[in-house]
Amino acid sequence: MDRDSQQRITRQRIQINPAVPTHSNALRAETARVPFGGQQSLVTHDGYYYCCGMDLAANLQGIQQRIEAASGRAGRAASSVTLLAVAKGQPPEMVAQAAQLGLAVFGENKVQEARAKIPLCPGRLRWHMIGHLQTNKCREAVGLFEMIQSVDSVHLAEELNKRAEQSGKRLPILLEINIAGEASKFGYRPETMLAELDRLNALPRLEIHGLMTVPPWTPEPEKVRPVFRRLRELKVECEQRLGAPLQHLSMGMTADYEVAIEEGATMVRIGTALFGERTRKKSE
Numbered sequence: 001m002d003r004d005s006q007q008r009i010t011r012q013r014i015q016i017n018p019a020v021p022t023h024s025n026a027l028r029a030e031t032a033r034v035p036f037g038g039q040q041s042l043v044t045h046d047g048y049y050y051c052c053g054m055d056l057a058a059n060l061q062g063i064q065q066r067i068e069a070a071s072g073r074a075g076r077a078a079s080s081v082t083l084l085a086v087a088k089g090q091p092p093e094m095v096a097q098a099a100q101l102g103l104a105v106f107g108e109n110k111v112q113e114a115r116a117k118i119p120l121c122p123g124r125l126r127w128h129m130i131g132h133l134q135t136n137k138c139r140e141a142v143g144l145f146e147m148i149q150s151v152d153s154v155h156l157a158e159e160l161n162k163r164a165e166q167s168g169k170r171l172p173i174l175l176e177i178n179i180a181g182e183a184s185k186f187g188y189r190p191e192t193m194l195a196e197l198d199r200l201n202a203l204p205r206l207e208i209h210g211l212m213t214v215p216p217w218t219p220e221p222e223k224v225r226p227v228f229r230r231l232r233e234l235k236v237e238c239e240q241r242l243g244a245p246l247q248h249l250s251m252g253m254t255a256d257y258e259v260a261i262e263e264g265a266t267m268v269r270i271g272t273a274l275f276g277e278r279t280r281k282k283s284e
């Protein structure tokens with residue numbers, strides 16, 4: 001390790017678990033610079049990552065303060081908002097650190113990543129599927145996740161219902177809505193969801209707990225306020241149709257969670273603000 005690198009190393013020392021495949025190549029190098037949650041880090045001969053410039057506790061504290069302030073502006077208690085930590089691209093050691101700081105609910109976008117990671121994380125954690133789910137992954141997803149936030153078709157819901165029944169479970173779900181109608185995103189168009197709501201609600205093993213959305217990306221969060229507002233209105237429409245309250249509005253990510261809370265979010269899904277920039281895979 002050269003002198004310059006040593007100076008930039010903070011006190012974070014995270015033991016590598018060799019069972020995590022993502023970093024196996026990096027492990028072979030005796031001293032190599034590798035990306036770690038977007039932060040500079042080194043993997044050294046002693047098999048430890050040294051993360052530079054990442055302070056999970058400080059990041060979490062900042063987020064919690066902002067959640068509190070945004071909830072206050074909306075006249076709600078901060079406890080009405082669940083912070084879901086998006087673990088995509090983060091190793092189990094990072095998840096364990098976040099858990100030690102008190103986080104309990106984690107999100108994953110892919111079944112493959114969840115399958116490798118969840119068994120290496122503290123067992124008490126609760127995992128939500130927040131990415132697009134293919135029907136051939138439903139059986140495994142039902143075993144891994146306590147909630148599927150990305151249900152966007154009756155076909156998918158029926159498969160989940162079947163797998164939940166086989167596992168003797170009831171499965172909480174959210175309906176993912178593509179409010180802005182972006183072709184690049186998954187999710188129900190609002191009118192399609194409303195047309196299919198009764199069929200979804202009739203599936204005996206699924207419990208509809210609310211709605212989820214991923215808004216268009218913009219550096220100006222005010223621009224997506226109408227998207228969050230529309231999701232809240234849509235939840236009211238669903239509640240009227242179902243004759244029962246729905247608990248959750250899962251909306252708001254790093255760029256826009258404060259606006260989402262002002263518009264009624266009960267769950268914000270945060271990755272970057274907590275763990276730092278994700279390293280992008282070539283395919284992303």
Ligand SMILES: Cc1ncc(COP(=O)(O)O)c(C=O)c1O
Pocket residue numbers: 086088109130131214253254255269270271272273
């Ligand atoms: C569905 C979903 N929600 C939340 C996030 C977290 O986004 P951010 O890192 O901007 O907080 C992601 C990231 O991939 C995501 O796919």
